[in-house]
Amino acid sequence: MERHLAAVLIADVVGYSRLSQIDEEGTRARFQTDLKEIFEPTIAEHHGRLVKTMGDGILVELHSVVDALRCAVEVQQQKAKRNALAPPDQRLDFRIGVNLGDIIVEGDDIHGDGVNVADRIQALAEPGGIAISGTAYDQVKSKLAVGYASMGEQMVKGIAEPIRVYRVVLDPAAAGKTIEARKNHRSLRVPAAAAAVILLLAGATAWWQPWRMGDETNLRNAVAADTRPSLVVLPFDNLSENKQQGYLADGITEDLTTELARLPGLFVVSRNAAFTYKDKAIQPAQIAAELGVRYILEGSIRRAGDQMRINAQLIDATTSGHMWAERFDGAWSEVFELQDKMVGEIATALKLRLITIQRVAQISGGTSNAAAYEALLRGLEHKYRDTPTDIAEAVKLYQQALALDPNFGRAWAELAWVYWDLHSAEQEQAVGIAWEDVMVKLNECLKEAAKRPSPTYYQIVASLLLRQQKSDDAIAALEKAIALDASDPWNYDDMSHALVFNGRPSEGRGYIDAATRVEPVWTAWRSYVAGLTHFSMDRFQEAAVSLEKIDAQPKMHWANFFGLIVRMAAYGHLERAADIAGVDEKLRQSLLEMGDNREFSGLFVRNYFPFKNYADTERLLAGLRKAGVPDLPFGLDAKSGDRLSGDEIKALLFGHHIEGRRPATGEPYLRTTSANGVSTISVGAYSDQGASWMEGDTICTWADARGRYCAAIFRNPAGNPEGRNEYFWINAGNRNEFSVVK
Structure with missing residues (x-):
């Protein structure tokens, strides 16, 4: 048995098990192709030895840690180029960890702490990213044209002492720079030299309450490690004489956000985050800092009859200079072609590779009928107002859109969403539907929406699958939603929700961070999902803190209702009797608003919380029992000898x-x-x-x-x-x- 110091590189495929369930042979073939065409030649070039493959993992020994990091960087750069050309469902992302440490050599194999540390830190890398240990960082920090983002000291499984971990920042502009882990959780200041490199979330302490004290570093480091060009599409101004046509400007803003988010190599902030700046006179630099982006797209639309003019300009917030500006004139019936042209010119200005694909309207439930598109935009304007009257008006406009184009998948999905989201007799009366017919109408709409699926369709399908205790299928549906619209924070929030019900709350945390990246301001739904995630990890105090924030956020019925249930269970585990009484009153009010007169019991709660693993269900029920909630209604004894197992x-x-x-x-x-x-x-x-x-x-x-x-x-x-x-x-x-x- 031989011991010596060595550089160890471990690479692992992100989500390999899930990908194999979808297409086992194809996934394995793609892994082997990457191994033969990327890993093996690059390892040999840097004088390394491929020790073995471990299912979806790759173990490499190198004599020099500098060579190890060069190898990792080149692998990830080659993989990024390959993934950009591949459909979303055929991409393999690798996490890579590099460590310098003592290893044990037995025959052709190696093991020991040096290998174990490399394995643990690769799990801390972002998909497509690299993480290195402190010992590796000390040797390479000034020797490669890369930057580093400190993750601080991390406790990892199987290693007794905390280890320093750094993420590698691949942007050449960051070469030689190290972004230190933030120690004061109320400060987001970074060295001025790094300000143009990282995507600074200035002022984030007003809203960012991390999973636990100090963990906000994780999100900031993830932002810093994201070297893609970053952009926000601000709400376009409506310059039409008819001020009621603001929905046109809003709709174009939303569609440009979605289409630009599909460009390989570009990060785009969500529509919701952008609309917080609507009608506000704020300097580009401030917006960029608050959202963590470099580029700002702003513009206006003027419509007169069937003719319209779109003005747009792209601003580099680091200089406040205009990188690109253009005017687009045409008929409203040409709106789709004008949007495509705009996306192409922005891609050119940002030096991005514009892929030749069908426009988003043709592949994600859209339409080529301009009148149907306009009806949808008007419907969405009413949807966002969220009153019973507006919901009813949205239904009429969605139906109008479908009369113009019966194959308009997104309109079918938005109509389905109305039925799925109904939660009061007042809403049902406004829409003109009895509660017993809601699911029938929902299923009818989804059947049509499935013919040309949109992100909204997959979001609803995922919610339905969760209620059927099919969280694996729900996760697969949400992966499709994310592939169609990477700028929609609901896709990430819902993915986190699905992973919690799937028994994987620690993975769900990462999707909360992803949602926060595209939409920094938290919604009540995200606070609920965060609280449920904490709860499912037995962190009842942190769950309570997250769930209590819902009270101060804009009301969302289901977030409030589900949040109160989990909050009561958390208080039960924490033995906070006074707080339990307050939540009980709020729950009664919520049930009254829903017109639900059933007794609140553990059996009632199980209708809404379909955990895959019964242990997760029992955790929730145990907390409710401690809060005084009976397991069963009608005064029945849950432990009765007459009850069947x-x-x-x-x-x-x-x-x-x-x-x-x-x-x-x-x-x-x-x-x-x-x-x-x-x-x-x-x-x-x-x-x-x-x-x-x-x-x-x-x-x-x-x-x-x-x-x-x-x-x-x-x-x-x-x-x-x-x-x-x-x-x-x-x-x-x-x-x-x-x-x-x-």
Whole structure:
């Protein structure tokens, strides 16, 4: 057994397991291609030795840490070029870690702390990025044309002492510069020489409350390590004589944001972040600093009849100079061509490679009908106002857009979103729909939207899949949404949400950071997702802090409702009795607004929190129990000997037909559940179908018309087969009695 000092490089594919589930053979083939065409030649060029591959990982030994970092940099640069040419679902991103340390050599293999540290720090690298240890940094800091962003000292699994870690900044302008980890969490100042290199989030302390004290460094370092040109599209001014046509300027702003975000190598801040500057006279340098971008696109639109003029200019905020300015004249029917031309000229000005692809309208649920497009923009204007009257008006305008273009996928998706987001009788009345018809209309819209899917379509589908306890599929849907619109923070927030339900909250944290990068101002939904993430990692105090912020943020019904539930559970774990009483009152008010008179219980909560792993469900229920919330409604004892276990429920119901009645109304109750969970249900005149599965000691069902609901089953000691009342089916708000008929 031999020991010696060596430079160790470890590379690992980001999300390899998920990619393999989608296309195992294709993913493996792409990995082998990268290994043969990029890694092996580059390793040899820098006098390294490929020790072995480990599934989706690559282990390399080099004699010089300078050579190791040069090798890593060249690999990532080659991979960036290759990925830019590949469709999103065929890209492999690698994380690379480099360490200088003691290794043990046994035959052709190596191991020891030097290898372990390299492995742990590669996990801290960004996708497509490089992380190096402090020992490596000390040797290379002035020897390569790269910069560094300190991540401070990190505790990693399997290593007793904290290790210094640095991210590598590949921008040549950053060469020789090191951005130190921020020690004072109220300051975001950096050396002036680095100001043009990093994307400074000035003033971020007003909103950025990190996962725990000191962790805000992670986001700042991620920003600093992002060497792409960065841009915000400010809201275009409406110079038309008809001031009611502001929706045209807003729509063009939003579409330019989406299309520019699809350019390889360009980072674009979200539409929501940009619109906080609407109608405000603020200097470009201040906007750039607050959003962490270098370039600003601003402009105006003037429309007279069918003719329009768009003026646009691109500003470099570091100099306040104009890099590009142009005027575009044409008919409104030519709006799509004018947008494409604008995107092309901006790409040229920023020296970006303009890929030859179909415009976004043709591949992400758009339209080539200018009148349908205008109707959608008018509908979105009402959607963002979010009053019952405006929601009803948005529905009419979406329907108008679809009458003009029945294949307008995004209009179908926006219409579906209206139905998915309804949460009060007032809204249902304004839209003109009964609650029992909401899911039917939603499914009808999604069926059409699926023909030409948009990011909005994938967002809704992901939400529906989550409620069906299909978080793996929800994650895959959100990956498609991100590929279509990388500037939409909802895609990242929802991905974090899905990962939490999938049992991977630590991964979800990274997507919260990504959402914050494109939209620095936190929404109530993001605060809820952050709180749920903390909660799922047993960080109840931090969860409470995140969830309490929702009270001061613009109201979002579902964020408020879900947030209050998790907040009550967190308070339960923390034994904060006084705070529990306050949350209980707020929950009652929220339920009143929803018109939901069911008893608040653990069974009720399970309808909304479909964790993949039952341990996560139990964590939530345990906190609610400590807060005084009963597991079951109607005063039932969750520990009763008459309650059936999960195995007993499955044996009783799956593969059988049951019949009985609803005692409260006398209506007949029938249900058939196949061995694989396919279910048909009827109560009186109501009938539905769907799928059922077991979650711990409850049976949960996704019904086409009713959505998700869970139930407990009890024996009825006084029941008999003739009365068809041997068992009780307990929902959150109803009881049915039944017997197994066949």
